[in-house]
Amino acid sequence: MPDIHTVFLICIGFFIIAALYSSAGFGGGSSYLALLSLFIGDFSAIKTAALFCNLVVVAGSSYLFMKNGYFDKKKFLPLAICSIPAAFVAATIHLSQKSFFICLGSVLTLSGLLLIMQLYTQTRPAEPGLGNRVSSLPVNAVLGAAAGFLSGLVGIGGGILLSPVLNLMSWDTPKKIAALASFFILVNSIAGLAGQASGGTFTFNIQLMLPLLTAVFLGGQVGTRLSLKIVRPGLLKALTGVLVAYIGVKLVLKYTNGIDV
Template sequence: MLQNENIYLFLLILPIVSFLYSSVGHGGASGYLALMALFSFVPESMKPTALLLNIFVAGISFYYYYKAGFFNKKLFIIFAITSIPLAFIGGRLEVDASLYNKVLAVLLIFAILKMLNVFGKERETIKKVKLWQGLIIGGIIGFFSGLIGIGGGIILTPVILLLHWGKMKEAAAVSALFIWVNSASGLIGQLSSGITIEKESFLLVAVALVGGVFGGYYGSKKINNKKLRYILAFVLIIACGKLFFT
């Protein structure tokens, strides 16, 4: 992994990605996967590495949002009941490389729209999530989280906002823990199927945590850096195009 000829540039961009994702309550797996795709990382290492990074960065982000009082326990549980076991199942499955790239590219569209604040508008009126809605949505997101190697927050946050089930920071807090449990479950599923984590991945964790700590802290307070979000959205668009045509 560290033999990549552009590894230093990758390590420079990585904490920026984790900072931006953590600031909105996300672990950043879709961003990490996009970066790894751009830098031509070996596909076999991408999925477990992204989930490992997610666990640490989403955990930090959740800590700050929880500490700031934005966590809605009931809203989290209704999604997590089905997402955790299905993320484990998805993590155990192997996907054809071409199909994997296409599915990841589609999911990156959610990340791009989120970074462009398409889903960033709040509504004063909050609706209650029905049990069957939470179970179905949580299960579907959880399965694809484990299958592709993301935490699912990049999909859950827009859903919460679009259906008026919570406000922005509340959605961020719920998504952060949702990402953590799905990433852990998906990674356990992968490890149980014989996949191993490269030692170099823990160096990436240390680098990503730098951005994750600052992003979680400032995101739970008041930061909203539009220029950096637009830059990241541009990077994701390039990665999305590469994945679609490879």
């Protein structure tokens, strides 16, 4: 357990992360993992903490998106039905600390690059009917299962993987995709925690979690409300992508070659 001063600094970092990520429709689990890894050696505890923080952020985000009419349950359900069991199974898999951080870094690098690539969709002419063709049941099933498995494996909600892919495919409007990503992270975080409990890797420190959960709740509310007022969030997502990709590359280099950048 870090000292009070360190916990306070982590809370400030978590507030900023929650505000930034929730404004793009994400929970922030990837950066919670990276930040906690600097102070806590038990990576099982880190995964549990990140998923709980995800839950708090996206629960508030999901409510606000639903309240404002951006949630499309018909498109969400096929993704969720396939992602939940995949996230649960992946969360039961035991990884060594080195393997875990290499997997996490690889996933974050990929998702960061996908987020940056979304700038391309801001200037690409929309193709009539494309959204309907790419949101078919088989496509949704594959995307949901893949994102769910990777999210359960590394302890994130998976929205940061799914959302940029859907944006690149012109799956729907950016705000509806952000709403779907929030709900997707919500259900997969729950499935991931259940999988951790089933696999014996669930660790919860209430003295640490209470201040962290408070910080991310406040940050998430700020970020989501900002997101609802942003007309063109592409640049914000691209900046988030740069941060995510940097964290990913940093983790891969550190745990493969011992290089700290």
